[in-house]
Every structure is written in structure tokens, then in C-alpha cells.
Amino acid sequence: MPVAARAPFDVTLKELFGGELRCRVLRALFEEPGRQFHLRGLAVAAGVDAGNTHRMLKTLVALGVVEQVADLPYPKYRARQDNPFFPELTRLFSRGRDLVEAVRRVAQGLEGTVAIYGSVARGEDRPESDVDVLVIGPMSTLMAQAAFKPAARAHNRRINATAVSEKDLISQLEAGSAFWRDVLTGPLIKLKEEIPDAVARRLREGAQRRVPAKGRRSARHP
Helix, strand or coil: CCCCCCCHHHHHHHHCCHHHHHHHHHHHHHHHHCCCEEEHHHHHHHHCCCHHHHHHHHHHHCCCCCEECCCCCCCCEEEEECCCCCHHHHHHHCCHHEEEEEEHHHHHCCCEEEECCCCCHHHCCCCCCCCEEEEEEECCCHHHHHHHHHHHHCCCCCEECCCCCCCHHHHHHHCCCCHHHHHHHHHCCCEEECCEEEHHHHHHHHHHHHHHHHHHHHHHHH
């Protein structure tokens, strides 16, 4: 009987824990199990809207996996450490955290915005996957690759760093670059600073220009 191909680790987690959104919420809570979150802070950390996060928290609290901590004016939430599944959940969801933290430490010494994108940010990476890192700042891709090389060696993972200046990135977006639009609007693990305001504004403007065009096409082709 043939052996079934093994699914990527994070794909398996999503199936086991009832889908991607719940998996993201659990990951945010159990990657740093001592950390306490207000609802909106957890929603941001998990990349899940506040309404869905609140519904999941009610279920997780009822199951005894998460506990609510009194805090004014709003309660906080954290992983419940006296739950019998706590050690196992922590081990499951902390996988890859050491690598991300190593990349984060390097990022703190660089100028500009640094974020992880691609399969790692989506939670779909395999052990052999590259770690895709974006650097928006005044350095070359060659310099960025050199900065992350020690972390790549230490964790035996390829780190694919791409550097671009804010000015060049805006020019690419104005030219309609689908690659940069997809990177910046997709899942990101932000390691240092937010996306520059001017870049975020170009993204919004590009999205607004595309929506009316789709509306006109759908009007002609119901």
C-alpha cells in the first residue's frame, strides 16, 4: 500500500485546529505563552478580524485552553498554563519561533522597515522553505543578504533578503507591479517599523483605482 505524502507542518496544524483563523489565534497565544493580549492586540498579532477573534476566544476560554485576565478598562487574554494540553500546545506553536527571533534580532540593527513575507508569514513553510525577508531602506540586496547570512547558517535555513528603497518601491507600485502589491498586501511578520506611510498610501490608491474598473466590467457582463 503506498505511503501518503506528508502535508506541510502548518497545513496539518490548520486542519487539526479547525482552520487557518483559529490556528493563527492559537499561534499568537502559544508562541509567547506568558504574554497577555487585549482583544484588539490579539487580533492584530494573529492577523484575524476582531469579531472572529472574540468568537474564538469565547470558545477557547470555555474549553479551558485560554484564560481571561481582569484588566481595566478591558480584559486581557493569555494561554492557560494549568491546562493539561499547555506543554504540547506550546511546543507545537513555538516551532519556527527561534528562527523568526534570530531574523528579528538582525532586523533591529538595520535601517528602515523589515518584515518576513511569503510562506513563513502565511504559516505554510516547510523545513526546506526559504525565509523571505523584505527590507525597505537605504541598503542594497547584497548588503541585506550578508546581514542575515549568520542567522541562516545558525538555523540551517536559506534566508532570501530583498532590499528596496522607499522611493524605488513607490515607483514600482505606481508602475503597477503585481509582485510588490502582493507582497505588501499579503501576510507579513513585521520585525521592525511599519510600512512607510507613502508606500501604504500608494497601495490604497492603487486598490481604489482597480475597484471601479471591476465594477464597470461586471456591469457590462452581468
